[in-house]
Amino acid sequence: MYHNIAIHRALYASDEHQMVRQALIDFLKKEAIPHQEKWEKEKCAPKAFWRKMGEQGFLCMDIPQEYGGGGFDFSFNAMVLEESRRLGIDFGQAVHSDIVAPYILRYGTEAQKQHYLPKMVTGELIGCIGMTEPSAGSDLKSLKTTALDMGDYYLVNGSKTFITNGYVADFVCCAVRTDVGISLLLMDKELEGFTTGQPFDKIGIKYQDTCELFFEDVKVPKDNLLGEEGMGFKYMMADLPRERIGIAVESLGSAIGVLEKTLQYVTERKAFGRSIADFQNTQFKLADCAAEVQVYQAFLDRCIELQMQHQLSTEQASIAKLKATEMHGKLVDECLQLFGGYGFIWEYDVAKAFAGARVSRIYGGTSEIMKLIISRGLFKEFYRAKQKELAFQSNTNTQLNK
């Protein structure tokens, strides 16, 4: 159901896509789905599972073959995200494969690439990204973690919070404040003074571990600077479209999965002597959900194509993230309602999806920040003209005063 009426997806039509998709489904059904309850208790998907994902080639799929990757294009990464979430599997693979690895590939030295990338592909090294701090989330520029230039090394002090994979990761790509601005440092967990908090208890996505990182006089070798000093903010901004389209795709995947399960449920569940699929309210609600999913699917597929050509703008990615995550939240809420009391019971996938969906409007930039970015884009010309006008006026004023 649903797929029978949906537009054919040219993006994922190749034999290669289909093979990878099927292999991933088989793998997750065997290696992830049966273990979720245990992982939830441990608040973390184990490293062994990451290794298995890596061995099967599902991590960092677009990393070039010279660094051990599959050399696929971004659509494969997107497909892995969508399919995992469609099956209800949600661990921090997007941060690892679609944020940290691309940073290293794009800005890293040859030595850094050789050291990290092949092992990230196999899952031997797990990465996380350290941006948010207790007092700086959306307002990234005000971060307080410092890295003092001590000649041979940086001395890092501060803390990070809400770090996805922070607990399971082997290293963090960390945003710090250096003399010349914000810079990115690759910091291995083994460094002295680098400690990790216990994974947080969260509303949902319970085995995607999230924790705090603490840095107390951590000595980070100079070689571990990623790219140029002071360029960190720029790098992060440049790569945010990819992170955001990834989140949008994950929301879409989850929405498709929940829709499929709900369509199945309503045909089986009976009330007042008929299946609840026979009620017009159910039919219209699900028609609406299917229509939403179709619209976002078509839109996101186009965004993925643009991202593959490195043409997806930050505004476009923000629109995708804003709208897809809001659709996701609304859809799982509507679908949960159709499950009645069962929807509130944790063993039902729809309960987990509902709980997990809430953060998609928060992480990777809140909906409010997305609106800020979109509105800045909208008014760019307006303010540019206004600035020119002001400059002209002050110019004339100075001349007049003379």
Added chain:
Amino acid sequence: MIDYYFTEEHNMFRESLKTFLQKEVVPNIDQWEEDRRIPRSVWKKMGEQGFLGLSYPEKYGGLELDFFFDVVFCEETSKVFSGGFAITQTVTQYMSSTYIAKYGTEALKQKYLPGVISGDLIASIGITEPTAGSDAANIKTTATLEGDYYVVNGSKTFITNGVYGDFIVTVVKTDPKAGPAGVSLLVIDRNAEGVSASKLKKLGWHASDTAELAFDHVKVPKENLIGQEGRGFYYLMGGLQLERLVGAVMGYAGCESAMEYTLQYMSEREAFGRSINKFQVLRHRMAQLATEIESCKQFVLYCSRLHNDNKYAVKECSMAKLLASELSDKVMYQCLQMFGGYGFMEEYKMARMYRDTRVGTIGGGSSEIMREIIAKMIIDDVSYQSASSNSETPSTNGEINLDKILDQIKQRAEAASPIGNTLKFDFGKEQLYIDGTADKNVVSTENKEAACLVESSFEDFLALTKGELNPMGAVMSGKVKIKGDMSVAMKLQSLFN
């Protein structure tokens, strides 16, 4: 704001309850949420303080206060950041023991009410079954009378207090063939032989225990029947109004609590160099929510007044529950957004409030059921009568009435010209069969196949015979349903004129 509903006495009660909750509950609530259990000692303390059984008769330990004390109770217990805490006691006080208080025998009242009021007993209401939630008339749990006992078999699910509680007001079928008219209410002790429970893991309401209950040949004394056999469905319909009203109060009170908590956070949290309560978009959002909460609250209080004045306000209570529970989802969703990443962390109470609210539009009659009821009332002109609390009043659905008027109907039908076919009236439990194929209409109470079947409630049928209800109008409004040969039904007019 001027207060039209709460007096000085209510406010004093509120203050003392608040003080108690701040001292005895709020500091422990995180632990109880984690333990998935609330210690009984806190209920005992609440009982000792006189916070329970507020409107119950003094002779069982109650205070015989008006309903607005109950409203205060529901409001304040909903403001301790744990839906699970509030629901344990609201189920006991307003959704289960109420049936005993209203329809139970003196012996039943003596047995259960003092414990409910002292905090010694925790009660459940057992309606939902794995295959029948909203569709309560369709339950399958049976109670068969064998000598002095009912033998109960079946299962219930999503039963609040079903694991650690003491007794369950259980909805059973004493006559499985009779539809709604075969439904009865039985008090079943939780530790009776043959009752077993498994605890369900939930999205929210973690402090409260929710059970799937199994009844395997449970022997329940005959005396544990509440009211009359076969009247359970009508008692429920009455009791559910209170349940829904309480749900509505809990809904807006939770909203108020979340607002207060969120506004506090917004005044402390800074971003882009200023506290986030200075951003226009966020200010407007909170202003909008405050407006919606206040208007919802005033409507629910108006409904509370109807209830206090003994008005049977089905439409209003359904509207109140629908409005408040939907609003609560919206408020929690938007408030959580103000907390950014912290909102998703269990360390902040906002996360719990978000999880807890979600069941509001499901439990106690889902939003869909509320809309069904309201639609029937505003579109189909359906009206609902209250079940009388006086068990001596003969049932309007009973055979006595049909017998009484049977002669009258016979005379009238025989006087009318033959309808030329067979016609059956179906009142659920009883039938009236008219054979007009010969030279006159013959009336009987046999349950035979007829060419035309007319379904209606007995009340509506009586109204038809008395000429209070127009036959055509009754069909149009759905009060009377016709199946089979419509041409026979066209002759209804001649039968009743």
